[in-house]
Amino acid sequence: xxxxxxxxxxxxxxxxxxxxxxxxxxxxxxxxxxxxxxxxxxxxxxxxxxxxxxxxxxxxxxxxxxxxxxxxxxxxxxxxxxxxxxxxxxxxxxxxxxxxxxxxxxxxxxxxxxxxxxxxxxxxxxxxxxxxxxxxxxxxxxxxxxxxxxxxxxxxxxxxxxxxxxxxxxxxxxxxxxxxxxxxxxxxxxxxxxxxxxxxxxxxxxxxxxxxxxxxxxxxxxxxxxxxxxxxxxxxxxxxxxxxxxxxxxxxxxxxxxxxxxxxxxxxxxxxxxxxxxxxxxxxxxxxxxxxxxxxxxxxxxxxxxxxxxxxxxxxxxxxxxxxxxxxxxxxxxxxxxxxxxxxxxxxxxxxxxxxxxxxxxxxxxxxxxxxxxxxxxxxxxxxxxxxxxxxxxxxxxxxxxxxxxxxxxxxxxxxxxxxxxxxxxxxxxxxxxxxxxxxxxxxxxxxxxxxxxxxxxxxxxxxxxxxxxxxxxxxxxxxxxxxxxxxxxxxxxxxxxxxxxxxxxxxxxxxxxxxxxxxxxxxxxxxxxxxxxxxxxxxxxxxxxxxxxxxxxxxxxxxxxxxxxxxxxxxxxxxxxxxxxxxxxxxxxxxxxxxxxxxxxxxx
Amino acid sequence: xxxxxxxxxxxxxxxxxxxxxxxxxxxxxxxxxxxxxxxxxxxxxxxxxxxxxxxxxxxxxxxxxxxxxxxxxxxxxxxxxxxxxxxxxxxxxxxxxxxxxxxxxxxxxxxxxxxxxxxxxxxxxxxxxxxxxxxxxxxxxxxxxxxxxxxxxxxxxxxxxxxxxxxxxxxxxxxxxxxxxxxxxxxxxxxxxxxxxxxxxxxxxxxxxxxxx
Numbered sequence: 001x002x003x004x005x006x007x008x009x010x011x012x013x014x015x016x017x018x019x020x021x022x023x024x025x026x027x028x029x030x031x032x033x034x035x036x037x038x039x040x041x042x043x044x045x046x047x048x049x050x051x052x053x054x055x056x057x058x059x060x061x062x063x064x065x066x067x068x069x070x071x072x073x074x075x076x077x078x079x080x081x082x083x084x085x086x087x088x089x090x091x092x093x094x095x096x097x098x099x100x101x102x103x104x105x106x107x108x109x110x111x112x113x114x115x116x117x118x119x120x121x122x123x124x125x126x127x128x129x130x131x132x133x134x135x136x137x138x139x140x141x142x143x144x145x146x147x148x149x150x151x152x153x154x155x156x157x158x159x160x161x162x163x164x165x166x167x168x169x170x171x172x173x174x175x176x177x178x179x180x181x182x183x184x185x186x187x188x189x190x191x192x193x194x195x196x197x198x199x200x201x202x203x204x205x206x207x208x209x210x211x212x213x214x215x216x217x218x219x220x221x222x223x224x225x226x227x228x229x230x231x232x233x234x235x236x237x238x239x240x241x242x243x244x245x246x247x248x249x250x251x252x253x254x255x256x257x258x259x260x261x262x263x264x265x266x267x268x269x270x271x272x273x274x275x276x277x278x279x280x281x282x283x284x285x286x287x288x289x290x291x292x293x294x295x296x297x298x299x300x301x302x303x304x305x306x307x308x309x310x311x312x313x314x315x316x317x318x319x320x321x322x323x324x325x326x327x328x329x330x331x332x333x334x335x336x337x338x339x340x341x342x343x344x345x346x347x348x349x350x351x352x353x354x355x356x357x358x359x360x361x362x363x364x365x366x367x368x369x370x371x372x373x374x375x376x377x378x379x380x381x382x383x384x385x386x387x388x389x390x391x392x393x394x395x396x397x398x399x400x401x402x403x404x405x406x407x408x409x410x411x412x413x414x415x416x417x418x419x420x421x422x423x424x425x426x427x428x429x430x431x432x433x434x435x436x437x438x439x440x441x442x443x444x445x446x447x448x449x450x451x452x453x454x455x456x457x458x459x460x461x462x463x464x465x466x467x468x469x470x471x472x473x474x475x476x477x478x479x480x481x482x483x484x485x486x487x488x489x490x491x492x493x494x495x496x497x498x499x500x501x502x503x504x505x506x507x508x509x510x511x512x513x514x515x516x517x518x519x520x521x522x523x524x525x526x527x528x529x530x531x532x533x534x535x536x537x538x539x540x541x542x543x544x545x546x547x548x549x550x551x552x553x554x555x556x557x558x559x560x561x562x563x564x565x566x567x568x569x570x571x572x573x574x575x576x577x578x579x580x581x582x583x584x585x586x587x588x589x590x591x592x593x594x595x596x597x598x599x600x601x602x603x604x605x
Numbered sequence: 606x607x608x609x610x611x612x613x614x615x616x617x618x619x620x621x622x623x624x625x626x627x628x629x630x631x632x633x634x635x636x637x638x639x640x641x642x643x644x645x646x647x648x649x650x651x652x653x654x655x656x657x658x659x660x661x662x663x664x665x666x667x668x669x670x671x672x673x674x675x676x677x678x679x680x681x682x683x684x685x686x687x688x689x690x691x692x693x694x695x696x697x698x699x700x701x702x703x704x705x706x707x708x709x710x711x712x713x714x715x716x717x718x719x720x721x722x723x724x725x726x727x728x729x730x731x732x733x734x735x736x737x738x739x740x741x742x743x744x745x746x747x748x749x750x751x752x753x754x755x756x757x758x759x760x761x762x763x764x765x766x767x768x769x770x771x772x773x774x775x776x777x778x779x780x781x782x783x784x785x786x787x788x789x790x791x792x793x794x795x796x797x798x799x800x801x802x803x804x805x806x807x808x809x810x811x812x813x814x815x816x817x818x
Contacts, residue, residue: 033668033672034672034675547664547670548671550671552664552665552668553739555664555665556665556738556739557739559663559664559665559738559739560738560739560740563736563738
């Protein structure tokens with residue numbers, strides 16, 4: 001009887017296990033000093049949204065064709081798909097099933113206008129405005145959401161700001177001779193003026209991205225970052241807006257392809273302000289040498305160029321997150337060994353354009369750490385989306401993985417994988433049944449292009465450009481508890497956080513981040529504890545948890561506090577003993593001298 | 606009782622060598638005051654304290670504390686024994702050619718006696734790392750480097766005194782000895798590789814014969 005029970009239990013267990021294992025065609029893993037460990041799945045694919053499901057055939061018979069970006073309008077939950085291959089935007093209702101509107105043509109000052117290979121999109125929620133990168137037409141197109149009609153209507157365009165002009169200006173400013181300034185004064189507006197429209201938006205100045213003091217100076221500190229390439233190249237640089245983000249004071253930050261100077265910052269009227277947040281390059285000997293060279297010599301040398309951004313997004317606090325995809329192997333190798341901002345695939349930019357992302361994890365938040373020999377073993381990060389509590393999810397196009405990091409840069413979980421194109425030629429003709437159309441495994445993408453966190457703050461959509469579909473991923477129980485733990489910690493609900501971390505440890509006993517999470521709370525509680533015996537014990541507990549979480553620095557801190565408390569207890573006794581011994585020695589010396597004195601009868605010899 | 610007394614005296618002499626190396630190493634060889642068992646004891650103690658450090662030093666100073674399975678006791682013993690053997694061989698081989706006066710025994714002797722500061726620093730680190738914290742990390746590294754530096758100094762002086770070399774010649778010969786150690790390691794690996802090849806060859810012939818029987 002017992003055996004049958006055990007057998008059936010095992011069978012049940014295997015069934016459960018196999019269910020969880022096969023729920024997703026990828027692994028979730030964590031990285032520790034001693035290697036990579038598997039963890040329970042945190043996110044599983046939920047539904048696949050493609051042209052057939054949303055009924056695009058009934059509307060105009062054109063399926064999605066290499067879509068490049070998705071964005072959700074937080075106001076009403078609409079999901080917008082930048083359907084670049086068809087030069088249009090498909091607007092889905094918040095159920096993600098029905099098409100609400102297709103933006104493809106509009107009336108611009110009496111003329112018929114449309115997209116040419118439209119790419120990135122973003123919303124300016126306060127005024128319900130939609131910004132779209134119209135890459136082929138070298139411009140940004142703005143749409144306004146009309147609540148009455150529940151439609152997005154054409155508002156205005158921001159045409160090519162001619163960035164190469166400012167590039168050459170910048171070069172002149174950089175030459176050491178002070179006489180270069182008069183030439184710069186001829187066209188005043190670009191590099192020197194702060195943001196002209198600042199006064200209109202004074203209420204926004206409190207936000208981090210609106211703090212524009214000393215921008216030029218701040219830029220100069222990271223100057224060797226924005227090295228321009230040779231003079232001839234500069235003039236050829238054209239404006240190819242790929243991705244866009246609009247901050248709270250309506251300034252636009254545009255990712256322009258092949259623009260190594262950082263993001264293109266435009267004021268609310270589309271006038272060029274400056275280049276923003278150039279990526280840092282490695283400080284090499286040849287870069288130092290470059291500073292000593294004249295302009296002509298510089299133009300002959302090949303320069304250590306910064307890397308262009310691949311995507312940008314705005315986090316709920318107003319910081320701009322940028323991703324960098326085309327990093328070199330050397331940059332990544334040094335980045336992963338030093339965890340510094342140089343060579344980072346993910347950056348968090350403050351108002352001055354410098355990187356303020358925390359990188360406290362075992363490996364920095366730049367995707368997979370490769371083997372150090374092949375670039376392809378590292379990640380190519382193409383998109384990022386940030387949750388309300390600062391959980392940043394980044395998309396790796398090389399392996400199709402989505403990495404999620406805490407606000408301090410520790411890896412939480414990984415999901416997603418690359419798929420294979422179905423071997424059916426008819427697969428491009430969609431039908432009503434999803435299985436026939438999607439020949440590849442659910443939860444994989446052929447060519448992931450964009451990422452979007454829905455407004456429920458947990459569902460993540462991955463846009464597959466080549467597969468022309470969107471996969472939504474939802475957290476498993478493990479993922480939910482993990483998120484609850486991190487979120488409670490961010491919200492300072494520490495007791496709740498400890499409970500959640502302990503639940504995480506129950507599901508995954510090796511979870512270093514959970515041990516560290518418990519340790520952090522214990523450490524914090526200990527510092528508020530008044531009873532010194534309890535406090536000592538709590539610091540020791542915290543130290544033990546940090547040790548299990550492989551967090552050497554934090555362990556050092558907790559152990560320091562523990563040692564301090566022990567010393568506090570021991571010190572009185574220790575000092576008493578030392579003083580008694582010292583006094584005893586002195587007295588004994590006196591006693592001996594006294595005896596000798598008496599023995600010799602007072603004669604000192 | 607007598608043996609304990611001699612042991613005490615021998616041990617005390619080792620401290621004398623460490624603090625007065627020129628005088629100490631001279632007497633070590635010429636006055637026959639060096640004892641082989643003390644030299645070997647120090648070498649063994651070095652391995653033991655090294656393993657103890659890896660096992661029991663505080664995690665903050667010793668990452669291995671959380672991966673105790675990575676500590677290989679036998680491996681450490683063998684490695685140290687091999688390094689010492691190669692060092693003695695290379696040292697003797699080179700110095701005999703260049704007017705060095707030390708025998709293999711002398712070399713092993715002064716090498717063992719030179720280990721004392723290293724052993725002491727490692728013993729000291731054991732309580733130290735468990736009392737000190739991140740703020741006093743410099744003290745820990747000071748003790749570590751002091752032990753290594755002092756032992757290096759002793760090896761240098763020992764080589765100089767034992768072989769009757771001048772300062773510059775000692776320095777050069779130490780470099781050459783290190784080079785020689787590398788050559789020995791290389792030859793050793795090549796030898797093992799060739800033996801393996803020969804063994805494979807013989808085994809192949811044996812297999813052939815076995816199959817055709």
